[in-house]
Amino acid sequence: MTDTTLPAPTRRLPSMAVLGPLLAxxxxxxxxALMNPNFLSGANITNVxxxxxxxxxxxxxxxxxxTAGGLDLSVGSMAAFIAGLMILVMNAALPSMGVGVPIILLGMAVALLAGTLAGMLNGFLITTLGIEAFIVTLGSMGIYRSLITWLANGGTLSLGFELRTFYRPVYFDGVLGVSWPIIVFALVVIIGExxxxxxxxxxHCAxxxxxxxxxHYSNVNVNRTRLLTYAxxxxxxxxxTIMYVPRLGSASASTGVLWELEAIAAVIIGGTVLKGGFGRVWGTVIxxxxxxxxxNILNLTDFVSPYLNGAIQGVIIILAVILQRERKAAQ
Amino acid sequence: MKRITSFIAAAVVATLGTAALAQDTETKVIGVSIPAATHGWAGGMNFHAQETVKRLEAVYPQLDFVLSTASDPATQVNDIEDMVAVRGIDALVVLPFESDPLTPPVQAVAESGAWVTVVDRGLSVPGIEDLYVAGDNPGFGRVSGEFMVSKMPEGGDIVVFRGIPTTIDNERVDAFTAAIKDSGINVLAMEHGNWNRDDSFTVMEDFLSKYPKIDAVWASDDDMAIGVLAAIEAAGRDDIKFVLGGAGMKEMILRTSKGDEMIPANVTYPPSMIATAIELTAVGLTSNAPVSGTFKIGSVLVTEENAMDFYYPDSPF
Incomplete structure (x- = not known):
């Protein structure tokens, strides 16, 4: 429809870098959908x-x-650490504040503040002190992972039972049947885009x-741009983390393991260039x-041995990127 | 001059005195090497190791303890080498991260003449250790399976959660499968939840979409049971009659003791077995009581009646 109404020369099909992941x-x-009739059910779509x-x-x-040429390996550990911190603060405030909206807001404020500070610390070390992003964030990854293990005394930090029951709807409920995590995710994507x-x-990032x-010579404050991306x-x-904690109400040393690699993989599959300069938020969503x-599909079918789940995932990730690359080269 | 002589004499006397004293109560060093607290069960094991060391140091003044935790097999090998080279340990209590990579270094410790106690996971070569304190993985699976059978006399459909793919997991699942054979219990699916709450939550959500009716769940671990219960609660399904976890996490034991119908039982695989191993090693080093051989710690069924016997409120697990 749009093609016919708009002048043809300025408009053409989106590049295959865009279409590749979408096709996948x-x-x-x-x-x-072919393998299991429940795949397209509302409950399964909501779950995924x-x-x-x-x-x-x-x-x-x-x-x-x-996109700004950086990398952050610490996000998984950081999420675990922030989740632990949030639970500790909320449990500590419980006797004085009681169960209610204020204590949830306090927990959320702690999460946002701790996250922003942790991101700024990474950014500061990388930009102002000029240390490799890989090294800085590898270091902070180890630090946050140890801190959560230490905070939890090697076990699991759990939200008080009443508090958990009160906070739970933030993950499981929503508006008009769309649950909160999906709404927040959508908002973040739209703002990001x-x-x-x-x-x-x-x-400036690109x-x-x-x-x-x-x-730099084009009057872009390179360091400030980078610092802001990390923050x-x-x-x-x-x-x-605010969306994660209400789900199970707990955090431990095994929270958020490998999230950093999943996030990076998602970004690359979506067509953002790993060495920077070009980024696509919609691609990341895909x-x-x-x-x-x-x-989800591997769990819903008995197609392959569960031992091979990781292998299937690896093959599909690589295929998705190859598809994108070859088409791009052919153009 | 005279003063110097008397000083030397005093020093000599003092040295001899110390030497004589040392001979009476020679300090022996026990090295304890365990995996770091990376999940609930290991956290409990770390807790019990630290508690035991603290207690035994007070009980036996002639014993010194070196405790080290490793986050991967290679680090554990380094730890053990350091204990031998720097601390000159007389005995080693080791819970091997993995059997194969730890076998040669532990063998070297045994050959140096030190006492070796192996806990939980055996080494790949038999006969290295003086004492083996073993958890009963097949027993864990069997007791779980027998409970399922007793709870579901008419049979039914269940889903099974497996741990991280390892020998431990295989032994448990094989014994479980054998125990429910011909009982009418039908395993709809088995999937790895990796002894992890989040993974199990996700897998259970998918199981609930896939199967309209599930009678019971063998979560095989309490961390996994927590993820499973959260998924069931969120889906609002009431066809699942109960979830059987395992390993005896304190929160779950407490719920069983209160008669929670969704968690009617638990099967122990106590992380405190490290305490048994350290205690027995200390007894062996300080007394004439023989402690060599194999000490198997049974997996016991915990129900509402006996749950409080297995409740340790101070432990992190």
Whole structure:
């Protein structure tokens, strides 16, 4: 429809880098629907979207960091640490504040603040002190993982029972049948997309990632741009944690393990360039959905031995990127 | 001059005195090497190891303890080498991260003449250790299976959650499968929940979409049971009559003791077996009581009646 109404020369089909991941997603949905009739049921769709929200919200932030030529390996550990911190603070405030909305808001404020600070710390070490992003975030990954183990005394930190019951709807309830994690995820994506494509900051990220020196001479504050991407990612880790804690009401050393790699994989599958300079928020969403759907389909079918789940996932990730690459080269 | 001589004499006397004293109560060093607290059960095991060391140091002044926790097999090998080289340990209590990589270094410790106690996971070569304190994995599966059969005399459809793919997990599941054979219990599906709450939550959500009717769940671990219960609660399904976890997490034991119908029982696999191993090693080093051989810690069925006997409120697990 749009093609006929708009002048043809300026408009053409989206590049295959855009279509590749989308095709992969459609193929997965068709396979899932053929294999199990419950795949397209409302409950299953809600499950998949809600559980994608954690990685998805983080991956949107990761898209900006990678676009600006950075990398953050610490987000999984950071999420576990923030979840633990949030639970400790809320449990400690319970006797004085009682169960109610204020204590939940306190927990959320702690998560957002801790996330932003942790992200800024990463960003500060990377930009101002000029240390490799890989090294800084590998270091902070180990630090946060140890801190949560230490806070939990090697076990599990759990929210008080009444508090958990009160907070639970934040994951499981929603508006008009759409649960909160999905709504928050959608909002984060829309805001992310607008910032990436419509604002100076988005263009500064791409310029910084593409060529730091050229960006610098073009009056882009490279360090400030990078620092902001890490701070934003940290804050989004906080947002993801706010959605994560009400689900099981607990955090332990095994919370958020490998989230960083899933987030990075989702970003790359979605067509963002790993070495920076070009980022696509919508692509990242598709990448996240592809990753969740693979797990979901494997659980819904008895197609392969569960021992091979990881292998199937690996093959599909690589295929999705190859598809995208070959088409791009052919253009 | 005179003063110096008397000083030397005093020093000599003092040295001899110390030497004589040392001969009476020679300090022996016990090294304890365990995996770090990376999940609930290991956290409990770490807790019990620290408690036991603290207690025994007070009981036996002639014993010194070195406790180290490792987050991967290679680090554990380094830890053990350091204990031998730097601390000159007389006995080693080790819970191997993995059997194969830990076998040669533990064998070297045994060959050096030190006492070796192996806990939970056996080494790949038999006969290295002086004492083996073993958990009963097949027993764990069998007791779980027998409980399922007794609870579902008419049979029914169940789903099974497996741990991280390891020998431990295989032994448990094989014994479970054997125990429910010909009982009319039908296993709809088995999937790995990796002894992890989040993974099990996700898998259970998918099981609930896939199967319209599930009679019971063998979660095989309490962390996994928590994820499973949350998924059932969220889906609002009431066809599942009960969930059987395992390993005896304190929160779950408490719910069983209160007669929670969804969690009617538990099967122990106590992380405190590390305490048994350290105690027995200390007894062996300080007395004439023989402690070599194999000490198998049975997996016991916990129900509402006996639950409080297995409740340890101070433990993190």
């Amino acid at each position: 997603l459609i193929v997965l949905i068709v396979i899932g 979207l809600a559980r994608s929200a954690f990685i998805g919200i983080i991956a949107v932030g990761m898209t900006f960091v990678i 607008i910032i990436m494509t419509r604002t100076a900051f988005g263009r 310029a910084t990632g593409s060529n730091e020196h050229v960006a 934003a990612l940290g804050m989004l880790v906080g947002v993801a 990448g996240v959905l592809i990753l969740s759907l693979i797990d």
